[in-house]
Amino acid sequence: MGEAPKLIPHGQQNETSNGSKLEDETFETATTIGDKTYVIGRADDETSSINVRIFDKRLGEWVNRAVLGTKPMSFEGHSAVSLKDRIVILKKNPKPDDHTWFLEVDTQYVRQQQKVLGTEVVAWSKGVIGSVEKPVVISGPSGVGKGTLISMLMKEFPWMFGFSVSHTTRAPRAMEKDGIHYHFTEKSIMEEEIKDGKFLEFASVHGNLYGTSVEAVELVSDAGKRCILDIDVQGARSVRASSLEAIFIFICPPSMEELEKRLRDRGTETEEQIQKRLRNAQSEIEQGKSSGIFDFILYNDKLEECYESLKKLLGLDGYVIPPSNSKREISLPMDHHSVLKIEDKILINCNPLIESNNKIMLDLSSLEGGAPGRTRGLDFRYSTECINLTFN
Numbered sequence: 001m002g003e004a005p006k007l008i009p010h011g012q013q014n015e016t017s018n019g020s021k022l023e024d025e026t027f028e029t030a031t032t033i034g035d036k037t038y039v040i041g042r043a044d045d046e047t048s049s050i051n052v053r054i055f056d057k058r059l060g061e062w063v064n065r066a067v068l069g070t071k072p073m074s075f076e077g078h079s080a081v082s083l084k085d086r087i088v089i090l091k092k093n094p095k096p097d098d099h100t101w102f103l104e105v106d107t108q109y110v111r112q113q114q115k116v117l118g119t120e121v122v123a124w125s126k127g128v129i130g131s132v133e134k135p136v137v138i139s140g141p142s143g144v145g146k147g148t149l150i151s152m153l154m155k156e157f158p159w160m161f162g163f164s165v166s167h168t169t170r171a172p173r174a175m176e177k178d179g180i181h182y183h184f185t186e187k188s189i190m191e192e193e194i195k196d197g198k199f200l201e202f203a204s205v206h207g208n209l210y211g212t213s214v215e216a217v218e219l220v221s222d223a224g225k226r227c228i229l230d231i232d233v234q235g236a237r238s239v240r241a242s243s244l245e246a247i248f249i250f251i252c253p254p255s256m257e258e259l260e261k262r263l264r265d266r267g268t269e270t271e272e273q274i275q276k277r278l279r280n281a282q283s284e285i286e287q288g289k290s291s292g293i294f295d296f297i298l299y300n301d302k303l304e305e306c307y308e309s310l311k312k313l314l315g316l317d318g319y320v321i322p323p324s325n326s327k328r329e330i331s332l333p334m335d336h337h338s339v340l341k342i343e344d345k346i347l348i349n350c351n352p353l354i355e356s357n358n359k360i361m362l363d364l365s366s367l368e369g370g371a372p373g374r375t376r377g378l379d380f381r382y383s384t385e386c387i388n389l390t391f392n
């Protein structure tokens with residue numbers, strides 16, 4: 001039998017009937033969802049990252065869980081609010097783009113990962129203000145022109161799209177740069193990272209291992225951009241089965257002869273590799289057309305025409321949306337705050353001595369996404385509702 005979290009029996013933390021929390025001086029909060037109490041506090045190391053300990057009230061002991069996703073850093077205290085399947089963490093003294101985090105404890109992603117990894121898990125997801133369009137998954141046989149089309153899109157709309165940089169165990173080509181085209185990695189390291197749940201998807205493609213890390217997708221979301229993934233059909237199938245909502249596009253060649261010509265003309269593969277890629281192309285095209293994974297199929301015959309079709313289905317033909325600087329600014333609490341959950345809203349009370357506009361409301365109904373990746377659609381507003389809360 002373990003010792004129950006001290007915070008609760010000793011009353012160091014106020015836990016109200018509606019799940020709101022006030023933080024104690026040790027920077028720890030204890031939040032109960034179902035049978036488990038999640039004690040969240042500063043890690044006992046020099047990183048200042050957040051540590052999670054889990055107490056199973058039914059078993060009466062502390063339990064271990066794999067913690068997935070990038071952990072929040074630079075932590076100077078927080079408030080925690082329980083939702084049905086996750087805990088909202090509001091940091092104190094936050095940086096402008098790093099104020100709200102979610103610890104997912106029973107979401108679809110968490111349940112999926114429990115099955116995949118064969119262990120209990122929780123997952124971090126950072127909250128980002130505003131809404132970003134769904135990621136775009138682009139698949140198609142090697143040499144069909146996926147990379148070419150993606151480069152055109154990123155060149156024309158650099159503020160809108162960000163590329164998810166995959167990991168691969170294949171050797172870099174002459175012009176490829178580590179961290180830009182791929183994260184080139186050792187097979188044993190990548191296999192270890194797959195075991196640790198760092199990948200959203202991975203597959204063996206043409207004899208090498210390729211995979212999309214959760215971090216690769218998160219980095220694009222953090223930049224407020226729409227994520228583009230260039231992955232094979234197996235990877236697209238895994239993403240389709242995951243909780244990441246995306247648009248799936250399959251690119252077809254006009255003919256196998258033209259595909260072979262493009263692969264040869266590119267001059268990046270040996271004859272043996274070209275043959276292997278062409279053999280795989282046949283079944284990839286069949287799956288692309290008939291598996292039901294893909295929302296759209298495009299034929300890349302004339303490059304410009306295919307690019308126009310791609311833009312059209314992404315809603316980018318004709319009028320081009322200019323880069324937006326219109327992110328609504330809101331001053332989040334810089335000092336002690338308390339939080340209160342009322343239906344699908346969280347009311348954040350700031351210290352009235354410090355904050356001029358001292359009530360901020362977070363509307364939970366507009367949240368989208370979540371782990372793996374970021375929780376989008378955070379909507380903070382200055383609140384006129386008057387709720388009497390006492391400050392400690």
Ligand SMILES: Nc1ncnc2c1ncn2[C@@H]1O[C@H](COP(=O)(O)OP(=O)(O)OP(=O)(O)O)[C@@H](O)[C@H]1O
Pocket residue numbers: 140141142143144145146147148149262263265266300301302303304306
């Ligand atoms: N519509 C097109 N007509 C003629 N050549 C094209 C067309 N689209 C792309 N190409 C050329 O075909 C070659 C392969 O294109 P690209 O590298 O973009 O393919 P890919 O699908 O990304 O391949 P891989 O999956 O191997 O990375 C390149 O040399 C590119 O310039």
Ligand SMILES: Nc1nc2c(ncn2[C@@H]2O[C@H](COP(=O)(O)O)[C@@H](O)[C@H]2O)c(=O)[nH]1
Pocket residue numbers: 139140141142146166167170201202203205206210211212230231232233234235236
């Ligand atoms: N499942 C995944 N497939 C990926 C990923 N990154 C790239 N790819 C696919 O691999 C082939 C070959 O790429 P190449 O750069 O060696 O020519 C191509 O079909 C890509 O779409 C990934 O992260 N996961």
